[in-house]
Amino acid sequence: MQQIDILHLGKSFASSGGIRHVLHDIGCSIAPGEVVGLVGPSGCGKSTLLNILAGLDGDYRGQVRIQGRPIREQLGAGFRVAYVFQEPRLLPWFTLAQNLAFVLEAGGFARREWPTRIDAVLEAVGLADYRNDFPAQLSGGMQQRASIARAFCIDPDILLLDEPFSALDELTARTLRQSLLALWQRFRTTIVFVSHNAYEATFLADRLLVMGRGRIVQEIDLRSVPRPRSYDDLALFESSKQVIRILEQQAALPAGIPSPLPH
Numbered sequence: 001m002q003q004i005d006i007l008h009l010g011k012s013f014a015s016s017g018g019i020r021h022v023l024h025d026i027g028c029s030i031a032p033g034e035v036v037g038l039v040g041p042s043g044c045g046k047s048t049l050l051n052i053l054a055g056l057d058g059d060y061r062g063q064v065r066i067q068g069r070p071i072r073e074q075l076g077a078g079f080r081v082a083y084v085f086q087e088p089r090l091l092p093w094f095t096l097a098q099n100l101a102f103v104l105e106a107g108g109f110a111r112r113e114w115p116t117r118i119d120a121v122l123e124a125v126g127l128a129d130y131r132n133d134f135p136a137q138l139s140g141g142m143q144q145r146a147s148i149a150r151a152f153c154i155d156p157d158i159l160l161l162d163e164p165f166s167a168l169d170e171l172t173a174r175t176l177r178q179s180l181l182a183l184w185q186r187f188r189t190t191i192v193f194v195s196h197n198a199y200e201a202t203f204l205a206d207r208l209l210v211m212g213r214g215r216i217v218q219e220i221d222l223r224s225v226p227r228p229r230s231y232d233d234l235a236l237f238e239s240s241k242q243v244i245r246i247l248e249q250q251a252a253l254p255a256g257i258p259s260p261l262p263h
C-alpha cells in the first residue's frame, strides 16, 4: 500500500460566468491504510478533489503523488482505485455475483479467483444469501451494501466514497458503516470519504480534513479514539461539535472568495 501526497493542488473550471477557482493550494498526505474524511459546505470542492484522487480529472495545478510518482503513472502501473457513490450504481441486468464478477473481469483478475473474492466480500457485508438476486430484488440499503462489497472485491489501493450513506435512514446507515469498517479491518484499504454528516465523519475517520471554500481549514485527528467506536463516545461528540462550529464559521464568510488560510 502506498502513501498519497497532495502538493499545492489547485483546480479551476471554465464556466459561463468566467473562470471558477475551486481548489486553492491544497496540501496533505494520506498514510497507507488511513481513513480520511472530507467535510465541508456544499460546493467547497470535495467531489472535485475525490475525482482528482481517482485519476478521473487530470487537469489541475500542483501534484498528486502516490509513493512519489504521479497518480496517472501509478494507475497505468496497476494502482487500483474503487469509487462508491451516493447511489449504488449496480448493473440491473446482472445478479449481485455477476456485478462483482464484472469488475473483477475489468480489473484483470484471473477467473479462478472470482468465486473466492466474491464470496469473501458478500459474506463480510451479510449478502451471501443474495448473491443470485438482481439489484431490483433488494432494498436500497442492501444495494448500497453490495456496492461496498463490489468496491472491496478488487482489493483496491484506495477506496473513495462520495456521501455513500446520505440517501439512507440512520439505522440502515449505521449497519452499512459497520460493514464498511469490517471490510476495512480486513483489507486495511486506504479510504477517503466525503460526508455531510459530522457525526458519521467523526465515527468513521482516523483524520478529518475540514474544508472551507476551496481550502483545508482544519485537520482533526481522531486516531486516539479507539475502535470499535460508539456513537455515544464523548470524544467523538465533542469533535462533531467542533466540525459543526467550523462549518458555521465558514458559512458566515463573505461569498465569492476562498477561505482564508488557517493560522
Ligand SMILES: Nc1ncnc2c1ncn2[C@@H]1O[C@H](COP(=O)(O)OP(=O)(O)OP(=O)(O)O)[C@@H](O)[C@H]1O
Pocket (backbone or CB within 6 Å): 013, 014, 015, 020, 022, 040, 041, 042, 043, 044, 045, 046, 047, 048, 049
Ligand atoms: N465540470 C464543472 N464545470 C464547472 N464548474 C464545476 C464543474 N464541476 C464542479 N464545478 C464547480 O466546482 C465547485 C465545487 O463543486 P464540488 O462538486 O466539488 O463541490 P462539493 O463540495 O462536492 O459540493 P456538494 O457537497 O454540494 O456535493 C462548485 O462551485 C461547482 O459548481
